[in-house]
Amino acid sequence: MSPKAYAYNQTRQKYLATELEVANTRWTRLRGLLGTDAGEFSSGKGLWIVPCRGVHTLAMRFPIDVIYLDSKHTVVHMEENLRPWRIAPVSLKTTTVLELPPSTLSQTETRLGDTIDIHIEQNGAQQ
Numbered sequence: 001m002s003p004k005a006y007a008y009n010q011t012r013q014k015y016l017a018t019e020l021e022v023a024n025t026r027w028t029r030l031r032g033l034l035g036t037d038a039g040e041f042s043s044g045k046g047l048w049i050v051p052c053r054g055v056h057t058l059a060m061r062f063p064i065d066v067i068y069l070d071s072k073h074t075v076v077h078m079e080e081n082l083r084p085w086r087i088a089p090v091s092l093k094t095t096t097v098l099e100l101p102p103s104t105l106s107q108t109e110t111r112l113g114d115t116i117d118i119h120i121e122q123n124g125a126q127q
Contacts, residue, residue: 004120004121005020005021005022005048005118005119005120005121006018006019006020006118006119007020007046007048007098007100007116007117007118007119008116008117008119009108009110009114009115009116009117010114010115010116010117011111011113011114011115012108012109012110012111012114014108014109014110015044015108016046016067016098016100016104016108016110016116017044017045017046017098017100017104018044019044019045019046020045020046020047020048020118021045021046021047021048022047022048022050022120023047023048023049023050024049024050029049029050029052032047032049032055032099033047033060033064033099034059034060036060036061037061037062038061038062041062041064041101042101043101043104044101045100045101046098046099046100046101046104047098047099048096048097048098048099048118049096049097049098049099050095050096051095051096052094052095052096052097053068053090053091053092053094053095053097054068054087054088054089054090054091054094054097055082055088055097055099056086056087056088057082057083057084057085057086057087057088058084058085058086058087059084059085060084060085061084062084062102063081063082063083063084063102064081064082064099064100064101064102065078065079065080065081065082065099065100065101065102065103065104065105066078066079066082066088066097066098066099066100067097067098067100067105067110067116068091068093068094068097069094069095069096069097069098069116070093070094070095071095072115073096073115073116073117073118074113074114074115074116075110075111075112075113075114075115075116076091076093076094076112077089077091077093077094077112078105078110078112080102080105080106081102081103096118098116
């Protein structure tokens with residue numbers, strides 16, 4: 001069973017993802033959202049890629065919103081509605097990336113400089 005996790009925009013006081021998956025192995029980072037249908041990646045879902053400096057949507061079936069975070073979980077770059085078969089920029093300031101359903105950024109009013117809280121609970125203990 002994977003740990004329970006969420007992403008919360010502390011600056012805007014809004015949840016970005018209440019069902020956050022963590023991709024922190026070579027295989028899970030490589031796989032990402034490949035093979036996922038748009039209906040499976042609806043509002044409230046998210047993928048946190050650790051470590052990561054940029055993403056692509058090659059072979060994906062739907063657009064996504066992407067948040068690039070630095071080591072302090074500050075938003076340093078965003079891609080809204082990144083369509084399939086695109087390569088997003090690589091950012092050397094970025095340490096992790098959040099992939100979210102399309103329109104999440106506009107619905108939560110997320111902006112550059114916002115602070116994002118990533119919360120992971122493992123075996124009943126918070127991290």
